[in-house]
Amino acid sequence: MELDMLEMLGVVAGCCTTAAFMPQVIHTWRTKxxxxxxxxxxxxxxxxxxxxxxxxxxxxxxxxxxxxxxxxVLAFSILVMKIVYGRAPSEKGPGRRPK
Amino acid sequence: MELDMLEMLGVVAGCCTTAAFMPQVIHTWRTKxxxxxxxxxxxxxxxxxxxxxxxxxxxxxxxxxxxxxxxxVLAFSILVMKIVYGRAPSEKGPGRRPK
Known part of the structure; x- marks a missing residue:
């Protein structure tokens, strides 16, 4: 595979694995x-x-x-939301909250 | 930073970002x-x-x-569980299932 194609492959791969966390941030922000x-x-x-x-x-x-x-930034914001919203009493009942 | 230390840093970083998905696989497998x-x-x-x-x-x-x-392997198994368990009627009610 030529160098340009290879570099493009790395850039696209990097964009995908980075941008992938955005939908999770939005989903968690919306649903809490x-x-x-x-x-x-x-x-x-x-x-x-x-x-x-x-x-x-x-x-x-x-x-x-x-x-x-x-x-x-994206992963850390999901982590913070997990900690903050994870403490709130959820309608699923406290008993079902794993570590 | 010396080369060995740098390589060790890359190995540890790689292990963390790879192994990190294991707890999510276990958590999803257990809770469905x-x-x-x-x-x-x-x-x-x-x-x-x-x-x-x-x-x-x-x-x-x-x-x-x-x-x-x-x-x-880890990310794909979470994806498959999301698709399989996402279809099952959940006690949270069908209305609350986002894309």
């Missing part, structure tokens, strides 16, 4: 319902994305910095 | 409840991870292939 979202997932994922951002800064890679800075 | 999970997110994210896998294969990068192959 977070029971089905895993707190552990977003804690670990947000931490991992932060590390990728540090990695990108360390090697001076603009694309890694940009992709992970945007993903960090 | 997917209302709060965005179908658009997991469709776009799974597609993006697939592209990263193709990218990794194209440049022959073992770490990109490994990380994205594992993430693809």
């Amino acid at each position: 319902s977070v029971y089905d979202i895993s707190l552990r997932m977003y804690s670990l994922f947000t931490f991992g994305v932060f590390l990728w951002l540090v990695y990108g800064i360390s090697i001076g890679s603009f694309s890694i910095i940009l992709a992970n800075a945007v993903t960090l | 409840s997917v209302y709060d999970i965005s179908l658009r997110m997991y469709s776009l994210f799974t597609f993006g991870v697939f592209l990263w896998l193709v990218y990794g294969i194209s440049i022959g990068s073992f770490s990109i292939i490994l990380a994205n192959a594992v993430t693809l």
Whole structure:
């Protein structure tokens, strides 16, 4: 595969895996319902994305910095909503709230 | 930052952002409840991870292939559960099921 095509593939892949979190942010913001979202997932994922951002800064890679800075903002906002809305008494009953 | 430290940072970051999906798979498998999970997110994210896998294969990068192959399996299983369990009549009522 030629270099340009390869670079385009990486850019499109990066855009998809970054933009993908936007619908979840909107969905959670609208419904304020977070029971089905895993707190552990977003804690670990947000931490991992932060590390990728540090990695990108360390090697001076603009694309890694940009992709992970945007993903960090989106993932972190889902994490915050999970914590904030996860505390509110939900109509599903407190008993059904996993860690 | 020395090269070894940098490589270690990349490995740890990759492990976090890959392993992060495991708690969501377990949580969704146990609860069979997917209302709060965005179908658009997991469709776009799974597609993006697939592209990263193709990218990794194209440049022959073992770490990109490994990380994205594992993430693809995890993200795809959440996507399948969202589709399968999203259809089942849920006690939250059909009216509250977003796209």
